[in-house]
Amino acid sequence: MAKKTLVRGTPAHRSAVLALSLLGAVVVVAAPFVFSGFRTFQFTMAMVWAIAVLGLNLLTGYSGQISLGHSAFFGIGAYTSVILIVDHDVPYLLTLPVAALVCFIAGFLIGIPALRLQGLYLALMTLGFAIAFPPLVRRFESFTGGVQGKSIRSSVMAAPDWMPLSNDQYLYFLVLVVVVVLFTLARFLVRSRVGRALTALRDNEIPATTMGIYPARYKTLVFAVSAMYAGIAGVLYAYVIRFVAPTSFLLTLAIILLAAMVVGGLATVAGAIFGGIFIQFVPFYAEEINQGLSEFVFGSIIIAVMLLMPGGFMEGFRRIRNLVVNVADPPVVPPGAAPPPSATAADEVPATTTAG
Amino acid sequence: MERFIQLVFDGIATGSIYSLVALAIVLIYRSTGLKNLAQGEMAMFSAFVAWQFHAWGLGIWLAAVLAIIASFIGGMALQRVIIRPVQDKSLLTVVIVTLGLFLAFNSLAGGIWGYIIKAFPPLFPSNVISMGAVRVPVANIGVFMVLVVLAGGLAMMFKFTKIGLAMRAVAYNMETSKLVGIRVNNVLMLGWGLACALGAAAGIFVAPKLFLDPFMMFGVLIYAIAAAAFGGLDSPFGAVLAGLIIGVVENLAGSYIGFIGSDLKILVPLFLIVVTLLFRPQGLLGHKYVVRV
Amino acid sequence: MKRTTPRRITAALAGFALVLAACGGDDDSDATPDPEPPADEPADEPADEPADEPADEPADPPATDYEWDGSYPDPGVDDEVIKLGTSGPMSGPASAYGVITSGFNVCADYINGEYGGIAMADGVVRELEYEVYDDGYDPANTVENVRRLNEQDGVFFMTGVLGTPPNTAIIDYVEDEEFPNLFVSTGASRWGRDFQSGEYQWTMGWQPAYTTESAVYVEYLEENHPGSTVAILMQNDDYGRDYVDGFKLSLEGTSIEVIAEQTYEVTDPTVDQQVTELANSGADVFYNVTTPRFAAQAITRVGQLDWDPIHLLNNVSASVGGVLVPAGIEASTGILSTQWFKDPTDPNWDDDPAMIEYRRVMAEYGGGQDPDDPFTMFMWTQCELIKQLLPQTYPTREHLMQNVANLGALNIEIDVLLPGINVSTEPGDGYPLEAMQIVQFNGEFFETIGEPIIFDGQTADMVN
CATH class of the missing domain: 3.40.50.2300 (Response regulator)
Structure with a gap:
């Protein structure tokens, strides 16, 4: 069959992107009305994970630093929210910006050594942070509830009366709004001067530095933003699960986030959506295959994805798209000319698959 | 004083365990340039294999040797089938593949042998040496000796053998190594095989102390990674020294610093490591590489 | 990683009749026709x-x-x-x-x-x-x-x-x-x-609640070893905490005293340092609140040190095949624990x-x-x-x-x-289960010691 070639930025390409985006939006909005409350809950959790994966991807994918400490930031966000709601009667929506700020600051402080530590050593330091988090939570029991954890009564998180939505649908849309905001912000960030500076640092730090990019400032900033994303995901987790305990935020969570990021697609904003779906649904179906060996199945799936699509699901997605249509970059624009329009098909379309 | 000495001896014993696994991590890093997250789980799996051979009636030393050989072959097979296809991709891709191996080996061991702990037959006499109130089990000394021998052997191999040289070359720069005629793929495969054999030895020697179950190496791996990084990823003696320091320091901190207590003692070595790395990023005994732009 | 688990417990058997007699009257449903x-x-x-x-x-x-x-x-x-x-x-x-x-x-x-x-x-x-x-x-x-x-x-x-x-x-x-x-x-x-x-x-x-089990040990100690000192090793999580809190609460008003406590994380490779410290306290009793792998390590470790305490092993790890045999028969013999169901290895x-x-x-x-x-x-x-x-x-x-x-x-x-242990709410x-039996490992299996210790209707008082 004759394949069409779409050139980025042309009207044809833009309409295709627009059409697919609209379709995606319809599917995403309709999903909670089509599926059961339980499925809606699962989609909501997938979005929560996607935010955390995106945060990690900003750090690792765009700046090349590896963090094994994101389970702790996730936990700090969740705990901040629950403590404020339960012990201080703060309206739950207000806890989101507070927790985001707390995690941003925590990330900033942890990020300072990032000035000196690179790659593996940063990973090591953040690993320590992840390991220390649960014992610290237990140690400061009067504040955190200690080993028993803390829960939010369901009445606190109920949908407002004026909304014709069930609690599950309400939480779904609440999380969806946060997802849209944070993903838009991330796209903006990676295309900004900051994003380009980070990529330059990641790809080759020394020449980038000689060109006037000051590594410390950018690295610390991106670490803080990344921690903030994880923290916000933690807040939303607390809204949905309504229970936090030290056992919920172990090192294994940080490792799974890392795996989901790579499996979704490094250095792609949309890949985080795949990552979130991966965390939520792959273990769920792995258990269907063999209950006793579910982690064997899960591990094998990770390996298989990496062998078949080393670039992650985003690579697989592009391959499938290329079966239908070629997407080409516009001819090189001479220096000084207007920059090419920004939207790319690859970044837009995955929204369609979210609710799948 | 006796308390202090006892804690130091205990620390050296635990530190030997960290060091053994750290050695395998160093070996694989030095021969292939990779970090293998599954190192601990593969060691655990090998220990189970040895346990199984023993359960089938073989003597424990024979079972251990067979398991180490099987691990050598298995490691080469893994490299050929699973690692080679992704070895040219990003480092993180390979690390995630080893994470997949981690989950798979852990779950598989549980599926085959169950989750009830098993006594691993002792490889050393089980008596205890008394020096006043200080007690040192002979097995702890045995593990320490094994550690010294393996670390020494590894260092000699890298330094004095042709294959060791080839491994270092490949890890340092794969492309250049090809140009000078090194069979890169064979060297990488051999590196994995040796690392798995070493890991198997580590698993087998620590199993009598830790007790064998699929989660035996879970905690050890964290310390071993820390030790490997602390010591300098490319230095066998660095890894050994770092593992021992971590073992001793966390024991002393847990006992003598009231606020730390046993629940937060892991933070002390980690803190120590970070501070060290801030001033000596290549690790205690690691080599510093000059980067050309 | 916690083990929350299964412990054994029980309700007393003798209790069954007793319970019926004791509470018969105070309520509509059980006052009605007899079973x-x-x-x-x-x-x-x-x-x-x-x-x-x-x-x-x-x-x-x-x-x-x-x-x-x-x-x-x-x-x-x-x-x-x-x-x-x-x-x-x-x-x-x-x-x-x-x-x-x-x-x-x-x-x-x-x-x-x-x-x-x-x-x-x-x-x-x-x-x-x-x-x-x-x-x-x-x-x-x-x-x-x-x-x-x-x-x-x-x-x-x-x-x-x-x-x-x-x-x-x-x-x-x-x-x-x-x-x-x-x-x-x-x-x-x-x-x-x-x-x-x-x-x-x-x-x-x-x-039976973890607190019930702790209360059973306290009662046993008060009766058989009054005035003894206790060293506790506990897993640092909800399960360990429940045991130890219950233990301390039951100690109030008795002659028993806790003189040393150590915790471990499930990521700790060994508990050597903790046991060394506890042995250092010279306590008469070692209360071992650990899950199987750490329980076995602690048992082996105590055997290596210059310490010969009365060893109380929590029911979570009271498994002959899963803990005591791997830890070594010699080191395990004499360990006390509690049970509420019949031990299949007995x-x-x-x-x-x-x-x-x-x-x-x-x-x-x-x-x-x-x-x-x-x-x-x-x-x-x-x-x-x-x-x-x-x-x-x-x-x-x-x-x-x-x-x-x-x-x-x-x-x-x-x-x-176990005989004497009954289900009742x-x-x-x-x-449902509020009694346990003290048992002792004799090198082959757990032998029962005395009668079940029954706290029917009292568990709630052992909770903060």
Whole structure:
């Protein structure tokens, strides 16, 4: 069959992107009305994970630093929210910006050594942070509830009366709004001067530095933003699960986030959506295959994805798209000319698959 | 004083365990340039294999040797089938593949042998040496000796053998190594095989102390990674020294610093490591590489 | 990583009669007709029963005066099947407990295979279906599994959901949904307390509370070793904390004193340093609140050091094959622990009919479950309970919960429990099992020491 070639930025390409985006939006909005409350809950959790994966991807994918400490930031966000709601009667929506700020600051402080530590050593330091988090939570029991954890009564998180939505649908849309905001912000960030500076640092730090990019400032900033994303995901987790305990935020969570990021697609904003779906649904179906060996199945799936699509699901997605249509970059624009329009098909379309 | 000495001896014993696994991590890093997250789980799996051979009636030393050989072959097979296809991709891709191996080996061991702990037959006499109130089990000394021998052997191999040289070359720069005629793929495969054999030895020697179950190496791996990084990823003696320091320091901190207590003692070595790395990023005994732009 | 687990417990046997006598009067449901002997083993001959007993004419009136109108107001039960469900760790670090969770499949196979199902109080035999899901001990997964059981699968009720954090995470949900979460596999003391206070009416515990077990040790020490000093090693999590808090509370007013405490994290490779420190305290008693691998390490370690304490090993790790034998017979001999069900490895029970039946069922339906594993026996106690509870229950959650709150008034005799240990709840008492037996390892098995120590109706007082 004759394949069409779409050139980025042309009207044809833009309409295709627009059409697919609209379709995606319809599917995403309709999903909670089509599926059961339980499925809606699962989609909501997938979005929560996607935010955390995106945060990690900003750090690792765009700046090349590896963090094994994101389970702790996730936990700090969740705990901040629950403590404020339960012990201080703060309206739950207000806890989101507070927790985001707390995690941003925590990330900033942890990020300072990032000035000196690179790659593996940063990973090591953040690993320590992840390991220390649960014992610290237990140690400061009067504040955190200690080993028993803390829960939010369901009445606190109920949908407002004026909304014709069930609690599950309400939480779904609440999380969806946060997802849209944070993903838009991330796209903006990676295309900004900051994003380009980070990529330059990641790809080759020394020449980038000689060109006037000051590594410390950018690295610390991106670490803080990344921690903030994880923290916000933690807040939303607390809204949905309504229970936090030290056992919920172990090192294994940080490792799974890392795996989901790579499996979704490094250095792609949309890949985080795949990552979130991966965390939520792959273990769920792995258990269907063999209950006793579910982690064997899960591990094998990770390996298989990496062998078949080393670039992650985003690579697989592009391959499938290329079966239908070629997407080409516009001819090189001479220096000084207007920059090419920004939207790319690859970044837009995955929204369609979210609710799948 | 006796308390202090006892804690130091205990620390050296635990530190030997960290060091053994750290050695395998160093070996694989030095021969292939990779970090293998599954190192601990593969060691655990090998220990189970040895346990199984023993359960089938073989003597424990024979079972251990067979398991180490099987691990050598298995490691080469893994490299050929699973690692080679992704070895040219990003480092993180390979690390995630080893994470997949981690989950798979852990779950598989549980599926085959169950989750009830098993006594691993002792490889050393089980008596205890008394020096006043200080007690040192002979097995702890045995593990320490094994550690010294393996670390020494590894260092000699890298330094004095042709294959060791080839491994270092490949890890340092794969492309250049090809140009000078090194069979890169064979060297990488051999590196994995040796690392798995070493890991198997580590698993087998620590199993009598830790007790064998699929989660035996879970905690050890964290310390071993820390030790490997602390010591300098490319230095066998660095890894050994770092593992021992971590073992001793966390024991002393847990006992003598009231606020730390046993629940937060892991933070002390980690803190120590970070501070060290801030001033000596290549690790205690690691080599510093000059980067050309 | 916690192990919340199975401990053994019990309720006293002698207690059964006693309980009936003591509380008979104070309440409407158990003051009513006495438990019907015929209800005893209704599942035994199910095949012919449905024929002569139409659903609307129960032949065995249960212990209460509940009247069923023949409709099914709740999901998960109809004329053909009863659907039950559970969630527990079949992967992840707490997998050792997974045999409890996966064991419910064995339970269903056994009941269906032997009896064609369970004849409920209306006389209709219904086949048992069990949905068993893995949560890896992660509370978020438990929430997901429980919502799946309730909203997708529509099960009648859950049994044996495993672990304290997982059950804490779902307690509000099952309350809001009025979804029975029965006989949870955790010894936290809050289930019974919250049930009897009326705060949480839909979650019911099973095994004796960890606090009960601690109280049993204190009573034993006060009687046999007054004035002794104690050193405690504890896993730093909910389970360890519950044990140790309960222990300290029970110590108040006694001559026993805690002089050293050490904790460990489940990521710690060994507990050598902690045990060295405890030995250094020179305490008379070592209270070992650890999960199996660490328990075995601690036992071996104590044997190596210059310390010979009275060794109390918590019931979580009181497994001959899973802890004591691996740790070494010599080092293990003389260790004290507690039990509430018959130890499958104890040869004294070899000729016990209940044990013979248990082994037969495991051989026939067990599909690889190890009958010597105490966790398998733990599951079996829950299976027996369901097998005896449902025949006295009409197919509504309302009647089910009414019965669950009055187990003492029903006819329930689980014969794998140790003699003297009985199942009983009643208004004001939300703990089904409240007694334990002190046992001592003699090199081969656990020997019972004295009589069971019974705290019937007192567990709630041992909780802060």
